[in-house]
Amino acid sequence: MANPPTKEMPAAIQLDTATPISVSVRNVYKTFDTTPALKDIALDIRRGEFFSLLGPSGCGKTTLLRSIGGFETPTSGTILIDGKDVGGIPPYGRPTNMIFQQLALFPHLDVYENVAFGLRVQKKPKEQIDGRVKGALALVRLEGYERRMPSQLSGGQRQRVAMARALVNEPSVLLLDEPLGSLDLQLRLQMHEELRRLQRTLGNTFVFVTHDQGEAMSMSDRIAVMNGGVIVQLGTPEDIYERPQSRFVAQFVGxxxxxxxxxxxxxxxxxxxxxxxxxxxxxxxxxxxxxxxxxxxxxxxxxxxxxxxxxxxxxxxxxxxxxxxxxxxxxxxxxxxxxxxxxxxxxxxxxxxxxxxxxxxxxxxxxxxxx
Ligand SMILES: Nc1ncnc2c1ncn2[C@@H]1O[C@H](COP(=O)(O)OP(=O)(O)OP(=O)(O)O)[C@@H](O)[C@H]1O
Ligand SMILES: [Mg+2]
CATH class of the missing domain: 2.40.50.140 (Nucleic acid-binding proteins)
Structure with a gap:
């Protein structure tokens, strides 16, 4: 199976014009004091896409995700979500929800109340809260666990509660920052399948951060490989694996x-x-x-x-x-x-x-x- 000389895929994205853009990041820079964390990031993520940001520690993955979620303000550049410039809009005003790198459930609240928390803050009617919490728990397969406390759950179950808590707001874009980092290998593999199933069921956009290339490969439609605050290659898992465009990508992936x-x-x-x-x-x-x-x-x-x-x-x-x-x-x-x-x-x-x-x-x- 000799590979004919193919024209290299450009580092820019290949757009399927039929699919609307969910998240568009345009020329985003972020500098902390004197540390440049993001340098001219440009990418378009399609609606319903499972998109991963992959790269070593400190390459800027969390900073980019937080910028999309509104927890960080870019030094310059523009971010559009569902076609709308979200500059100056706080996290709660964006159609996004973020699962943070450091998982934080409320330890004094049971599973049900952890998931219901955001809706209660928004003062949603009781019946609506109940329906949505139950729906979200069903999605992550935690029916029957409503009255358990976080301390009575396994690591994987806790991750699923965090997922339900993010999904209950029905975000257009779900931002996940290394949500499986604390789990053992067996559970991680199980969660990969769960996440993929969930994303296909819901059809919303997932932006998933990981430094684990196997994780990115197995779940993503496309991957942006980052290093030193820039995107060094963007493509399907197969593109990235079979056609690395730099020494860095060849060594980091596989x-x-x-x-x-x-x-x-x-x-x-x-x-x-x-x-x-x-x-x-x-x-x-x-x-x-x-x-x-x-x-x-x-x-x-x-x-x-x-x-x-x-x-x-x-x-x-x-x-x-x-x-x-x-x-x-x-x-x-x-x-x-x-x-x-x-x-x-x-x-x-x-x-x-x-x-x-x-x-x-x-x-x-x-x-x-x-x-
Ligand atoms: N609040 C901050 N103040 C100063 N520097 C920061 C801040 N947040 C991040 N940085 C720096 O920006 C760079 C990118 O950090 P970021 O957290 O985005 O990396 P990451 O790719 O998520 O890494 P990891 O895989 O370790 O989570 C790093 O050099 C980091 O030290
Ligand atoms: Mg990070």
């Missing part, structure tokens, strides 16, 4: 071997790159020149033990059983390490630590980065 080298042969979109005396076959998405300095990206799972366009030889330095796969770290003669994830079913013939091994990959599974 497990990746990177080989720096020079182009020594070009045959259409297929090139050969020389890196530390090794020849590597790769596919290039953009035209390159002979002698050009490039980086070859090979995901761990794209390396195998069978035949391939490129064969790398070395000794097994380490092997780890990961369940479905076995991770093999191979040391090349110069000392450089190459890592492969081999399907456990294919790993029976894998040599022991210290023994020679050959790892292979095809040109269609390795990609040239020019940046």
């Amino acid at each position: 497990h990746t071997n990177l080989f720096d080298g020079k182009v020594i042969r070009i045959e259409g979109s297929r090139v050969t790159v020389e890196s530390d005396g090794i020849s590597l076959a790769a596919t290039t998405p953009t035209p390159v020149e002979l002698g050009q300095a490039v980086t070859v990206v090979v995901r761990y799972e794209r390396l195998g033990l069978g035949a391939g366009d490129t064969t790398l030889r070395g000794n097994v330095a380490e092997r780890m059983f990961l369940g479905g796969t076995v991770r093999v770290v191979m040391a090349l003669s110069g000392g450089r390490l190459v890592t492969a994830d081999i399907a456990s079913t294919a790993a029976t013939g894998l040599p022991a630590i210290g023994e020679p091994v050959a790892l292979t990959f095809n040109a269609s599974d390795s990609r040239v980065l020019v940046a």
Whole structure:
């Protein structure tokens, strides 16, 4: 499955003109004292989209989410929600609701009252409150838990109460700041499914913040990868994973071997790159020149033990059983390490630590980065 040279997706969004824009962020900057937290952020999120902001700690995810929710005022730039400029409108005046990074249920209120709180403050009629609270609890599958106190709930149940509390206001846009951060892996995976189901049922816009690439991949329609206050790539999970446009994205999303080298042969979109005396076959998405300095990206799972366009030889330095796969770290003669994830079913013939091994990959599974 050789990749033909495709025109790179621009960092800007590809709009399906049929879908209205839910949140539009235009040239937003935010500087705290002297710290620039957001630098010229521009993105359009479609109505009904599950959109994730993904990036390392401190890259500006929370600041951007808080700016959309009205908890932070951008230093400059404009934010529109449902087509309306929300500059100067406080959080409670926006069609948004936010689930904060630090989960805060009222410990002295039971589940029902936690969910009802916002509606009571708005002095909604009793029957309306009751209907909406019950509806929200049903959505997060917590019927029957109305009279439990937060201390009597599991971590996942508490998260679902927080979700119900945000949903009860029927926001057009739900802003979620790492809502699953405190949960163990099993619960997180369960909540991924719940969240996706909820979002599909409700059809409203979810803007989800996470630093976990697996979480972003599995749930999102599109992802904006952020680093240092800027969006470094925006696209579908597949775009981001299969077509990283920078070293940063290649390394941040998925497990990746990177080989720096020079182009020594070009045959259409297929090139050969020389890196530390090794020849590597790769596919290039953009035209390159002979002698050009490039980086070859090979995901761990794209390396195998069978035949391939490129064969790398070395000794097994380490092997780890990961369940479905076995991770093999191979040391090349110069000392450089190459890592492969081999399907456990294919790993029976894998040599022991210290023994020679050959790892292979095809040109269609390795990609040239020019940046
Ligand atoms: N109120 C504030 N005053 C000063 N600096 C701030 C403030 N809030 C955030 N920052 C700084 O802005 C930058 C972005 O912070 P932000 O909280 O948006 O990051 P984040 O991507 O959400 O990180 P994390 O994954 O750790 O939650 C950081 O350098 C942070 O120190
Ligand atoms: Mg944050």
